[in-house]
Amino acid sequence: DTAVSQTPKYLVTQMGNDKSIKCEQNLGHDTMYWYKQDSKKFLKIMFSYNNKELIINETVPNRFSPKSPDKAHLNLHINSLELGDSAVYFCASSQGNSEAFFGQGTRLTVV
């Protein structure tokens, strides 16, 4: 069973489009995260959600919006995609301060 699953694994889309990446965790964790890894492999946290409440929002453009329909899901919506949004996006979840489990990543390519 996959603990943290992201869909799709690959996403190729044109500039200006709106897209979503889904994330689900079956670990019963209370906090979920989105990270972005750019082409140079640099990893940065984007969002953190705890009990449906946004905890951290780093300097991320407001074109990006996390949506959590329930505790097990944290989806990432991106509006008006730009070339610079091309990256690998990782979802993760944790219970309090315990180890976070990461998904396998979604490789987004904007053309």
Next chain:
Amino acid sequence: GEDVEQSLFLSVREGDSSVINCTYTDSSSTYLYWYKQEPGAGLQLLTYIFSNMDMKQDQRLTVLLNKKDKHLSLRIADTQTGDSAIYFCAESIGNSGYALNFGKGTSLLVTP
């Protein structure tokens, strides 16, 4: 915020020890972590150390923490070709659960 610093590349021969160094930024970080990322794969937690410890050993892995200098290192003994990957140092961000500030990663290449 400030960056967690790591050297970007390290090459070692199979059987030698590898030492990957990291300088972190947040002295209030409760935990410090080492993650491994193989090509095309996700992130795997290798080990972590609590901030009040100086050293942690786990099989071939040894983590050293110098809190005064905010310096963290990962030593891999008897390095194997399967250890070739990118290694990320990470610090926990304040009290925000498990939110992490990652270093830029060290690409380790192990040659036969």
